[in-house]
Amino acid sequence: MTATIIDGKIIAAEVRAEAKVEVEKFVSLYNTNPCLAVVLVGENPASQVYVRTKSKMAKEIGMDIEDHIKDKDISEKDLIDLIAQLNNDKKVNGILVQLPLPEHIDSRVIIDAIDPIKDADGFHALNVGRNSIGGDLLKKSFVPCTPLGCYLMLKKNIPNLAGMHAVIIGRSNIVGKPMAQLLLEESCTVTTVHSKTKDIETITRQADILVAAVGRPLMVKADWIKPGAVVIDVGINRVENPSDTSKTMLVGDVDYVNAMSVASAITPVPGGVGPMTIACLLRNTVQAAFRQKISKI
Numbered sequence: 001m002t003a004t005i006i007d008g009k010i011i012a013a014e015v016r017a018e019a020k021v022e023v024e025k026f027v028s029l030y031n032t033n034p035c036l037a038v039v040l041v042g043e044n045p046a047s048q049v050y051v052r053t054k055s056k057m058a059k060e061i062g063m064d065i066e067d068h069i070k071d072k073d074i075s076e077k078d079l080i081d082l083i084a085q086l087n088n089d090k091k092v093n094g095i096l097v098q099l100p101l102p103e104h105i106d107s108r109v110i111i112d113a114i115d116p117i118k119d120a121d122g123f124h125a126l127n128v129g130r131n132s133i134g135g136d137l138l139k140k141s142f143v144p145c146t147p148l149g150c151y152l153m154l155k156k157n158i159p160n161l162a163g164m165h166a167v168i169i170g171r172s173n174i175v176g177k178p179m180a181q182l183l184l185e186e187s188c189t190v191t192t193v194h195s196k197t198k199d200i201e202t203i204t205r206q207a208d209i210l211v212a213a214v215g216r217p218l219m220v221k222a223d224w225i226k227p228g229a230v231v232i233d234v235g236i237n238r239v240e241n242p243s244d245t246s247k248t249m250l251v252g253d254v255d256y257v258n259a260m261s262v263a264s265a266i267t268p269v270p271g272g273v274g275p276m277t278i279a280c281l282l283r284n285t286v287q288a289a290f291r292q293k294i295s296k297i
């Protein structure tokens, strides 16, 4: 078997095109562009790249972007004050605080300071709670961008996910936990495995859908995968290039080359989940802009 490649670049372009249509609708109705405020603290190179890419993609669909770049030594209080200012700014529809934050700042305090209706990342406790309850409350919440991207890619390949066994490797608040909730909502049987799980391979081999979100290069070997499974690789790991050690390259959490002969479909790295995350951020932001016109939360 050779797996079908699930091309995140193509699906992300579709999500961005849909978001662009919504932006145009918003502009014609309200005579102002939806606006995303991005807060970046410190000089983490990966975060700087993400923030630049977000700005570029947002501008391409007609969304305004405000970058708030802050020194790594900013106090928690000053950051909370900035969030309060963005919450009160009518021009700002979405707020994203790039994670990770420096250690002296409690990320949970900062995230929960964001007005939930401007929480483009879907990380605020109210949105997390609504996502967990599911049902109609999903319409009022924002779903975190990376698991939403994975979900949209899965649904493109398998419109009816009910009854499938989904195994998620990783239990982070950004990916693993919200991914599990989205798949439960689709009536999957969901198992989450993590660093303390015993004999992970035995569990992953039962997965019809395998989502790897651990940040460990090439951890998932071909013999961890059930033949015919759909594999979503969230990992983006920079490693030394074996054919030229002076260079680096990006690899996922899955041993992609060997997994190709076992899985029925798989996302590549790069070009899989990565582009979907930003596309879903734009989608969430324009949704937030519309919701702010009709309700408080």
Ligand code: GUN
Pocket (backbone or CB within 6 Å): 096, 097, 098, 099, 100, 121, 145, 146, 174, 277
């Ligand atoms: N850092 C890594 N992924 C994310 C994300 O989806 N949102 C934010 N705010 N920070 C991140």
